[in-house]
Protein backbone atom coordinates (compact mmCIF):
# COMPACT_ATOMS: atom_id res chain seq x y z
CA UNK A 1 0.00 0.00 0.00
CA UNK A 2 1.57 3.29 -0.93
CA UNK A 3 0.62 6.19 1.28
CA UNK A 4 1.51 9.78 0.44
CA UNK A 5 4.08 11.03 2.93
CA UNK A 6 3.33 13.85 5.34
CA UNK A 7 5.97 16.08 6.93
CA UNK A 8 4.82 18.32 9.80
CA UNK A 9 6.89 21.02 11.49
CA UNK A 10 6.30 21.39 15.22
CA UNK A 11 7.63 24.82 16.04
CA UNK A 12 6.98 24.38 19.79
CA UNK A 13 7.32 27.70 21.66
CA UNK A 14 9.60 29.34 19.11
CA UNK A 15 9.21 32.15 16.66
CA UNK A 16 8.27 35.77 16.26
CA UNK A 17 6.37 37.56 13.54
CA UNK A 18 9.52 38.50 11.64
CA UNK A 19 11.28 35.16 12.11
CA UNK A 20 8.15 33.27 11.03
CA UNK A 21 7.74 35.39 7.91
CA UNK A 22 11.24 34.49 6.74
CA UNK A 23 10.80 30.81 7.63
CA UNK A 24 7.45 30.48 5.86
CA UNK A 25 8.77 32.35 2.85
CA UNK A 26 11.67 29.90 2.60
CA UNK A 27 9.25 26.96 2.64
CA UNK A 28 6.80 28.53 0.20
CA UNK A 29 9.57 29.37 -2.26
CA UNK A 30 10.85 25.78 -2.20
CA UNK A 31 7.59 24.25 -3.40
CA UNK A 32 6.49 21.99 -4.92
CA UNK A 33 7.24 19.01 -2.67
CA UNK A 34 6.51 15.40 -3.43
CA UNK A 35 4.75 15.00 -0.08
CA UNK A 36 2.14 16.84 1.99
CA UNK A 37 3.70 19.52 4.21
CA UNK A 38 2.31 21.32 7.27
CA UNK A 39 3.52 23.59 10.06
CA UNK A 40 2.06 23.55 13.59
CA UNK A 41 2.61 27.00 15.03
CA UNK A 42 1.97 28.71 18.40
CA UNK A 43 -1.64 29.95 18.69
CA UNK A 44 -0.95 33.70 18.29
CA UNK A 45 0.69 33.09 14.92
CA UNK A 46 -2.17 31.07 13.40
CA UNK A 47 -3.87 34.03 11.80
CA UNK A 48 -0.78 35.29 10.00
CA UNK A 49 0.26 31.77 9.03
CA UNK A 50 -3.18 31.19 7.51
CA UNK A 51 -2.90 34.40 5.49
CA UNK A 52 0.62 33.55 4.31
CA UNK A 53 -0.12 29.96 3.34
CA UNK A 54 -3.66 30.20 2.04
CA UNK A 55 -3.70 29.67 -1.69
CA UNK A 56 -0.67 27.39 -1.42
CA UNK A 57 -0.78 23.62 -0.96
CA UNK A 58 0.94 23.97 2.42
CA UNK A 59 -1.15 23.20 5.52
CA UNK A 60 -1.06 24.59 9.02
CA UNK A 61 -2.19 23.60 12.46
CA UNK A 62 -1.85 24.04 16.22
CA UNK A 63 0.17 22.22 18.85
CA UNK A 64 -2.67 21.52 21.26
CA UNK A 65 -6.44 21.89 21.57
CA UNK A 66 -8.92 21.92 24.42
CA UNK A 67 -11.07 18.89 25.07
CA UNK A 68 -13.96 21.30 25.77
CA UNK A 69 -16.23 22.99 23.25
CA UNK A 70 -16.36 26.37 24.99
CA UNK A 71 -16.85 27.89 28.40
CA UNK A 72 -14.99 28.95 31.52
CA UNK A 73 -11.63 27.37 30.68
CA UNK A 74 -9.14 30.21 31.01
CA UNK A 75 -6.19 29.83 28.69
CA UNK A 76 -7.71 27.07 26.58
CA UNK A 77 -8.32 27.19 22.83
CA UNK A 78 -11.17 25.20 21.31
CA UNK A 79 -11.23 23.11 18.15
CA UNK A 80 -13.94 25.38 16.76
CA UNK A 81 -11.57 28.33 17.06
CA UNK A 82 -8.81 26.41 15.29
CA UNK A 83 -11.23 25.48 12.52
CA UNK A 84 -12.07 29.17 12.03
CA UNK A 85 -8.42 29.80 11.23
CA UNK A 86 -8.30 27.00 8.70
CA UNK A 87 -6.27 24.62 10.86
CA UNK A 88 -5.94 21.25 9.23
CA UNK A 89 -4.16 19.65 12.20
CA UNK A 90 -3.83 19.83 15.97
CA UNK A 91 -1.04 17.94 17.70
CA UNK A 92 -2.38 16.19 20.81
CA UNK A 93 -0.56 14.25 23.49
CA UNK A 94 2.92 15.49 22.70
CA UNK A 95 5.25 14.03 25.33
CA UNK A 96 6.10 17.53 26.54
CA UNK A 97 2.44 18.07 27.37
CA UNK A 98 2.04 14.60 28.87
CA UNK A 99 5.11 15.15 31.09
CA UNK A 100 5.05 18.89 31.86
CA UNK A 101 1.27 19.39 31.96
CA UNK A 102 0.32 16.00 33.36
CA UNK A 103 -1.94 15.12 30.44
CA UNK A 104 -3.46 11.67 30.87
CA UNK A 105 -4.18 9.16 28.11
CA UNK A 106 -7.88 9.91 28.49
CA UNK A 107 -7.44 13.67 28.27
CA UNK A 108 -5.40 13.20 25.10
CA UNK A 109 -8.17 11.01 23.70
CA UNK A 110 -10.80 13.62 24.59
CA UNK A 111 -8.74 16.30 22.84
CA UNK A 112 -8.49 14.12 19.73
CA UNK A 113 -12.27 13.70 19.79
CA UNK A 114 -12.87 17.43 20.19
CA UNK A 115 -10.57 18.18 17.24
CA UNK A 116 -12.22 15.64 14.94
CA UNK A 117 -15.63 16.98 15.91
CA UNK A 118 -14.66 20.27 14.27
CA UNK A 119 -12.97 18.77 11.24
CA UNK A 120 -9.44 19.29 12.59
CA UNK A 121 -7.27 16.18 12.22
CA UNK A 122 -5.54 15.29 15.49
CA UNK A 123 -1.91 14.21 15.26
CA UNK A 124 -1.83 11.86 18.24
CA UNK A 125 1.66 11.47 19.73
CA UNK A 126 2.73 8.31 21.51
CA UNK A 127 6.13 7.22 22.75
CA UNK A 128 8.10 5.65 25.54
CA UNK A 129 10.74 7.15 27.83
CA UNK A 130 14.26 5.76 27.96
CA UNK A 131 13.51 4.03 31.27
CA UNK A 132 10.45 2.39 29.77
CA UNK A 133 12.41 1.23 26.71
CA UNK A 134 15.15 -0.20 28.89
CA UNK A 135 12.57 -1.99 30.99
CA UNK A 136 11.14 -3.61 27.86
CA UNK A 137 7.89 -1.67 28.15
CA UNK A 138 7.87 0.14 24.80
CA UNK A 139 5.12 -1.96 23.26
CA UNK A 140 2.88 -1.83 26.32
CA UNK A 141 3.28 1.94 26.69
CA UNK A 142 2.54 2.95 23.11
CA UNK A 143 -0.34 0.48 22.87
CA UNK A 144 -1.88 1.83 26.07
CA UNK A 145 -1.56 5.41 24.82
CA UNK A 146 -3.12 4.62 21.44
CA UNK A 147 -5.77 2.37 22.88
CA UNK A 148 -7.34 5.22 24.89
CA UNK A 149 -7.75 7.19 21.67
CA UNK A 150 -9.12 4.25 19.71
CA UNK A 151 -11.73 3.51 22.36
CA UNK A 152 -12.82 7.11 22.69
CA UNK A 153 -13.07 7.73 18.95
CA UNK A 154 -14.68 4.36 18.16
CA UNK A 155 -15.73 4.35 14.48
CA UNK A 156 -13.82 7.62 13.83
CA UNK A 157 -10.45 6.16 14.87
CA UNK A 158 -9.43 5.87 11.23
CA UNK A 159 -9.48 9.65 10.85
CA UNK A 160 -6.43 10.45 12.98
CA UNK A 161 -2.74 10.78 12.21
CA UNK A 162 -0.46 8.98 14.68
CA UNK A 163 3.05 10.15 15.52
CA UNK A 164 5.50 7.78 17.19
CA UNK A 165 7.94 9.92 19.13
CA UNK A 166 10.26 8.06 21.49
CA UNK A 167 10.73 10.54 24.33
CA UNK A 168 14.47 9.79 24.54
CA UNK A 169 14.90 10.88 20.92
CA UNK A 170 13.14 14.25 21.17
CA UNK A 171 15.50 17.19 20.98
CA UNK A 172 18.40 15.00 22.10
CA UNK A 173 20.11 14.30 18.80
CA UNK A 174 19.51 10.59 19.48
CA UNK A 175 17.35 9.07 16.79
CA UNK A 176 15.66 5.71 16.83
CA UNK A 177 17.31 3.58 14.17
CA UNK A 178 15.10 3.03 11.13
CA UNK A 179 14.66 -0.57 12.32
CA UNK A 180 13.69 0.43 15.87
CA UNK A 181 11.19 2.96 14.55
CA UNK A 182 9.77 0.59 11.94
CA UNK A 183 9.24 -2.10 14.56
CA UNK A 184 7.08 0.22 16.67
CA UNK A 185 5.25 1.61 13.63
CA UNK A 186 4.37 -1.93 12.59
CA UNK A 187 2.96 -2.63 16.07
CA UNK A 188 0.89 0.55 15.92
CA UNK A 189 -0.36 -0.29 12.43
CA UNK A 190 -1.44 -3.73 13.64
CA UNK A 191 -3.28 -2.15 16.54
CA UNK A 192 -5.01 0.28 14.17
CA UNK A 193 -5.96 -2.57 11.81
CA UNK A 194 -7.88 -4.24 14.60
CA UNK A 195 -9.82 -1.02 15.17
CA UNK A 196 -10.19 0.85 11.91
CA UNK A 197 -11.16 -0.40 8.47
CA UNK A 198 -8.86 2.10 6.77
CA UNK A 199 -5.77 1.42 8.88
CA UNK A 200 -3.67 0.78 5.79
CA UNK A 201 -4.41 4.30 4.55
CA UNK A 202 -3.63 5.96 7.88
CA UNK A 203 -0.45 7.92 8.37
CA UNK A 204 1.97 7.05 11.16
CA UNK A 205 4.71 9.69 11.44
CA UNK A 206 8.05 9.32 13.17
CA UNK A 207 9.38 12.14 15.36
CA UNK A 208 12.56 12.54 17.37
CA UNK A 209 15.69 14.26 16.03
CA UNK A 210 14.75 13.88 12.38
CA UNK A 211 17.36 15.78 10.38
CA UNK A 212 18.15 16.20 6.67
CA UNK A 213 20.75 13.42 6.86
CA UNK A 214 18.58 10.75 8.48
CA UNK A 215 15.14 11.56 7.04
CA UNK A 216 15.40 9.54 3.83
CA UNK A 217 16.26 6.24 5.54
CA UNK A 218 13.57 6.71 8.18
CA UNK A 219 10.92 7.64 5.61
CA UNK A 220 11.78 4.67 3.41
CA UNK A 221 10.62 2.19 6.06
CA UNK A 222 7.35 0.51 5.06
CA UNK A 223 5.24 1.80 7.96
CA UNK A 224 6.83 5.25 8.36
CA UNK A 225 4.66 7.73 6.49
CA UNK A 226 6.62 10.90 7.15
CA UNK A 227 7.78 12.89 10.13
CA UNK A 228 6.93 15.27 12.95
CA UNK A 229 9.90 17.61 13.00
CA UNK A 230 10.85 19.80 15.96
CA UNK A 231 14.25 21.53 15.98
CA UNK A 232 14.94 21.05 12.28
CA UNK A 233 11.61 22.66 11.34
CA UNK A 234 12.88 26.04 12.55
CA UNK A 235 15.42 26.39 9.74
CA UNK A 236 13.89 26.66 6.29
CA UNK A 237 16.83 24.94 4.58
CA UNK A 238 16.71 21.93 6.95
CA UNK A 239 12.94 21.61 6.88
CA UNK A 240 12.87 21.86 3.09
CA UNK A 241 15.64 19.24 2.83
CA UNK A 242 13.60 16.89 5.04
CA UNK A 243 10.50 17.46 2.90
CA UNK A 244 12.58 16.69 -0.19
CA UNK A 245 13.93 13.52 1.44
CA UNK A 246 10.43 12.18 1.43
CA UNK A 247 9.58 10.08 -1.61
CA UNK A 248 6.21 10.84 -3.18
Ligand code: PGA
Nearest residue numbers: 170171208209229230231
Ligand atom coordinates in the same frame (compact mmCIF):
# COMPACT_ATOMS: atom_id res chain seq x y z
P1 PGA B 1 12.85 17.13 17.59
O1 PGA B 1 11.33 17.23 18.15
O2 PGA B 1 12.75 16.96 16.08
O3 PGA B 1 13.47 18.45 17.97
O4 PGA B 1 13.48 15.97 18.25
C1 PGA B 1 10.31 16.43 17.63
C2 PGA B 1 9.03 16.72 18.37
O5 PGA B 1 9.09 16.95 19.59
O6 PGA B 1 7.93 16.73 17.79
